[in-house]
Amino acid sequence: MSFSIPAGLEAEIDELITHYPVRRSASLMLLHAIQEHFGWVSPEAVQWTAAKLGLEPINVHELLTFYPMFRQAAPGRHQIKVCRTLSCALGGSHALHRHVCERLGLDAGAHGLQTTKDGKFSVEFVECLAGCGSAPVMMCGDDFHEGVSGKKADEILGGCK
Amino acid sequence: MAQEYKLILKHADEPGYTPDIECYLRHGGYDSLRKALTVPVVELSDGKKKSAQEQIREDVMKSGLRGRGGAGFSCGLKWSFVDRRSGKPIYLICNADESEPGTFKDRQIIHKDPHQLIEGMIISCFANDVKLAYIYIRGEMPKGAKILNQALKEARAKNLLGKNILGTGYDLEIHVHRGAGAYICGEETGLIESLEGKRPYPRIKPPYFPAVLGLYMCPTIVNNVETLCNVKHIVGMGGAEFAKLGTPNNTGTRIVSLSGQVKRPGYYEIEVGKATLGQLIHDPEFGGGLLDGRKLKAVIPGGSSSKVLKAGEKFKLKRKVDGKDVEERPIFLIFLMISIRFSKRAP
Ligand SMILES: Cc1cc2nc3c(=O)[nH]c(=O)nc-3n(C[C@H](O)[C@H](O)[C@H](O)COP(=O)(O)O)c2cc1C
Ligand code: FES
Numbered sequence: 001m002s003f004s005i006p007a008g009l010e011a012e013i014d015e016l017i018t019h020y021p022v023r024r025s026a027s028l029m030l031l032h033a034i035q036e037h038f039g040w041v042s043p044e045a046v047q048w049t050a051a052k053l054g055l056e057p058i059n060v061h062e063l064l065t066f067y068p069m070f071r072q073a074a075p076g077r078h079q080i081k082v083c084r085t086l087s088c089a090l091g092g093s094h095a096l097h098r099h100v101c102e103r104l105g106l107d108a109g110a111h112g113l114q115t116t117k118d119g120k121f122s123v124e125f126v127e128c129l130a131g132c133g134s135a136p137v138m139m140c141g142d143d144f145h146e147g148v149s150g151k152k153a154d155e156i157l158g159g160c161k
Numbered sequence: 162m163a164q165e166y167k168l169i170l171k172h173a174d175e176p177g178y179t180p181d182i183e184c185y186l187r188h189g190g191y192d193s194l195r196k197a198l199t200v201p202v203v204e205l206s207d208g209k210k211k212s213a214q215e216q217i218r219e220d221v222m223k224s225g226l227r228g229r230g231g232a233g234f235s236c237g238l239k240w241s242f243v244d245r246r247s248g249k250p251i252y253l254i255c256n257a258d259e260s261e262p263g264t265f266k267d268r269q270i271i272h273k274d275p276h277q278l279i280e281g282m283i284i285s286c287f288a289n290d291v292k293l294a295y296i297y298i299r300g301e302m303p304k305g306a307k308i309l310n311q312a313l314k315e316a317r318a319k320n321l322l323g324k325n326i327l328g329t330g331y332d333l334e335i336h337v338h339r340g341a342g343a344y345i346c347g348e349e350t351g352l353i354e355s356l357e358g359k360r361p362y363p364r365i366k367p368p369y370f371p372a373v374l375g376l377y378m379c380p381t382i383v384n385n386v387e388t389l390c391n392v393k394h395i396v397g398m399g400g401a402e403f404a405k406l407g408t409p410n411n412t413g414t415r416i417v418s419l420s421g422q423v424k425r426p427g428y429y430e431i432e433v434g435k436a437t438l439g440q441l442i443h444d445p446e447f448g449g450g451l452l453d454g455r456k457l458k459a460v461i462p463g464g465s466s467s468k469v470l471k472a473g474e475k476f477k478l479k480r481k482v483d484g485k486d487v488e489e490r491p492i493f494l495i496f497l498m499i500s501i502r503f504s505k506r507a508p
Contacts, residue, residue, distance in 0.1 A: 019336040021293070022377060027358035032300070032339055053358075066360045067341035069300045081301070085262045086461075087420035127344060128262040129301055132420035133427045142303040 003044035009037050013052065023053045027063055031070055040071035068126075076115045076122035078160040081139040085128035091135025097125060099150045100138075103157065121160070163436035163444060168406070168414045169390050170430045173273035180308055182315035185276035191321055193397040197284045198329045217288040221392060223400035225412035230256050230347075230385030231463075233411075236392070240289060240382060242372035249379040253286050253294040254356065256385050258340055258347035260299055263461065266416040266428050267386040271298070271305040275312035279335065281389035283322060284396055286333050289382060293334055297352050300341040309337050349383040387416060407433035417441060424449035438462065438470075 005013070013033055017026045030052065034045050041049075041064055050057040064070045082088075082097045101108035104121050113124040131137035134146035140156050148156070172178045172188055182190070200213035222237025243251060255278065259267040270278055278296075286294050298306050313335055316322040324332050340346045343361055350369055351361035353376050368374055375381020391413055395403045404412045411433045419441060420426045429447055438460060442448045451457060457472040 019338075022357065024358035025338075025356060028339060028341055028355065032341070059358075062360060063341075063358075067300070067343050069342035087263060087426075090421055126301070126342070128260060128264075130259045130265040130268045130299075132263050132265050133418060135420060135426070139301065144304065 003042065003048060005034075005048060006037075009033060017053070024055060024059070027053060027055075027060060028067070031060070031063060035070060039077075040074045074119070075113060076120055078121050078141055079139075080121060080123045080157075081126040081129070082123070083127070083129045083131070083135075083137050084125040085132070087128070087132035088135040088137060093136035093138075096136045096138065096148055096150070096153060097123070100153055100157070103154065121157070163431065163440040164446060165429055166406070166414050166432045166435070167430050168394055169270065169277070169387060169416060170274075170428070173269060178273070180273060180275050180312065182276055182312065182319065185274070190276055191280055193393045194280050194283055194287075194321065195327065197287055197396045198327060198331065214288050214290060217284065217396060220400035221288070221395055224391075224395040224403040225400075225407075225410070226388065226391050226395060226403070227411060227413075228385055229387035229391070229415070230383075231261065236384065236388055239372065239384075242370070243289060243382060244373045244380040245290070247373075247380060250293065251289055251291050252376045252379055252381040253282065253289060253291040254349075254352065254376065254381060254383045255282055255294070255296040255389055256347065256349065256352060256383055257296050257298040257302075257305070258352060259302075259386070260344045260347050263418055263420055263463075265418050265420070268302065268305060269416075269428055270386055270390060271302070272308060275308050276316070277390050277393060278386055279309075279312055279316055279322070281391065281393040282335060283316075283326070283333060285382070285384065285389055285392045286335075287331055288392075291382070292332055293336075295336050295338045295356060297338050297340060297346070297356060299346070300339050303339075306337050306339050313337070352383065353381065407435070419448050422452045422455050424452060 013030055016029045016033065017023055020026050027049070030049050031041055034049065035041050038045065046057050046060045046064065050060045064072055080100060082093055082100065084093050084097070098108040100123055101114065104116050104123065106114040106116060106123055113122050115122045129137050129139065129144070131144065131146050136148055137144065137146050138148050138153070139145070140160065145152065145156060178184060185191070197213070197217055200216050202213065203211040203216065205211060218237065218240055221240065224237070226236040227233045228236055228239070245251070257267055257271060259265070282294060296309055298309065313322060320327055322333060322335060326333060338356055340355060345351045345363065346355045346361045348363050349371055350364035350366070353371060354364065355361040356376060371381040371383050373380055375383070406413050413433060414430050415433050416428050416430045418428050423442060425448055429441070436447070440447060443450050459472060460470045461467060462470060
C-alpha cells in the first residue's frame with residue numbers, strides 16, 4: 001500500500017516544525033495534522049513522521065499508544081465523546097451515553113471506543129471536558145455541547161451527515 | 162454580603178463582546194502592554210539602573226499574586242527563581258491544559274477573551290526576557306486552539322507580537338501547542354516533556370525545577386491562564402492597588418467553578434476570601450441552594466488532590482474561600498457538590 005502526504009498538508013507540517021527550536025517538539029502537532037486529514041494514524045504515517053522529524057519510529061509510536069486522542073485504527077466519521085467525570089455523572093452523563101449508544105445500536109456496556117457498522121459514528125466516554133457547570137456535556141467532532149438532554153442528543157446526531 | 166467582583170471576566174459575558182482584537186482594543190485592550198513597554202529606566206542612588214523588566218517583576222511580587230493553576234504559589238517568587246545567568250534562552254509556557262475535574266474557567270477566558278490572555282503573556286514574557294513562548298492547550302479544545310491562533314495572528318498584524326514589538330526592539334513569538342487527551346500533561350514537568358514531543362512522564366524535582374531546568378533544559382516559567390491574565394491587570398492598576406483586592410495574604414480575585422447539584426451552577430469571580438463556601442452554595446447570586454429534594458452530602462473544594470469535605474464538617478463550610486485557608490495543600494477552588502435525593506435514587 002502506498003502512502004503519500006498531499007502537498008498542502010506537507011506545507012502545513014513544514015510550517016508547524018518551524019514553531020520549535022527542536023524538531024521533535026512538533027511530534028504531537030504533526031500527529032494531529034495527520035489524523036485530521038486521514039482520520040487515524042497508520043503505521044506508514046508513523047514511519048513518515050519519524051523520518052520527517054529525524055526520529056526512530058518507536059519515538060512516534062509510543063506517543064500513539066500513550067495519548068488517548070490518537071487513533072491506530074479508523075474510527076467513525078463522527079466521533080462522540082461523552083464526559084463521565086463526577087459533575088457530569090451527577091448530571092446524568094451515564095443516561096446520556098446509554099441513550100446515544102442505544103440510538104446508534106451500540107453496546108453501552110462495552111469498554112472503549114464503539115463504532116457503528118456503517119462507520120458513521122464512534123462513541124466513547126472521556127474524562128472531564130472543562131464544562132462541568134453545564135453537565136452533562138459531550139463533544140461531537142470538534143463541537144462542544146452543554147446541558148445535553150436526550151432530545152438535544154438526538155438533534156445533534158440527526159445533524160451529522 | 163458576598164458578591165461577585167469581576168476583574169478577569171469583566172467583559173467576557175457582556176452582550177456584544179466578541180473575541181476579536183478590534184473589540185478588545187475598544188475596551189482598552191493592550192493599554193497595559195503599551196504601559197509595560199514604556200516603563201522608564203530608574204536611576205538608583207548608588208548609580209545603578211533598574212530596568213523596566215525588573216520594575217514589572219517587582220510590581221508582580223508586590224501585588225501578592227498567587228498562581229491560579231492549583232498550587233497557589235507566589236507568581237513573583239516563581240519568576241525570581243528563573244536562572245537569568247546561564248546565558249540560555251528563557252521560555253514561558255501558558256498552562257491551558259485545564260483538565261482538573263470540576264474546573265472550567267480557563268475555557269471561558271480562551272473562548273471569550275483570548276486577547277486578555279495574550280496581553281498578559283506578552284507582558285510576562287517582556288518582564289522575563291522571553292523571546293519564545295507557548296500556549297499548551299488540551300487536545301479536547303480544538304475550538305479554543307483555533308480562537309487563540311486567530312487572536313495571535315491579529316496581534317502579529319498589529320505588531321503587538323513578532324519582531325520589534327511597537328518599535329521597542331523587543332521580539333517575541335507565541336505558538337499554540339495542542340495536547341492529546343492526557344490529564345497528566347497539566348502537571349508542569351509532564352507538560353514540558355509533552356511539549357518536547359515525548360510521553361508526559363513528570364520529571365523528578367530536584368533537579369528539574371522548571372525555573373532552572375525546564376523546556377530543553379533551559380529556564381522556563383509555567384503559569385496558568387488566569388495567572389497570566391492577572392499580570393495584565395497588575396501592570397494596569399499597579400501592584401499595590403491590586404494587593405488591596407482580596408485578603409492580605411491572598412490577593413486579587415478568583416474564578417470559582419461551581420458544579421454539581423446546585424440550582425445555579427457556573428463560574429463566579431469573587432475577591433479572594435470574600436465569600437464562604439456556604440454563601441457560594443446557598444446565596445441567590447451564586448449557587449442558589451441545592452436542587453429541590455436534595456440534601457448536602459459532601460463538597461469537593463478543589464480538584465482530585467484536595468480533601469473531600471463531608472456535610473457534617475460544618476465548621477469547614479464557614480471558612481473563607483481563599484485558597485490557603487481551607488487547606489495548606491493545593492486548592493483548586495472548584496466546588497463539586499455531591500448530594501443525595503430523598504425520594505428517588507440519584508441517576
Ligand atoms: C496532576 C496535576 C495536574 C495539573 N493540572 C493543571 C492544569 O490542568 N492547569 C494548570 O494550570 N495547572 C495544573 N497543574 C499545576 C501545574 O503543575 C503548575 O503548578 C501550574 O501550571 C503553575 O501555574 P501557576 O503558578 O500560574 O498556578 C497540575 C498539577 C498536577 C500535579
Ligand atoms: S465533569 Fe464533565 S465536564 Fe467536568
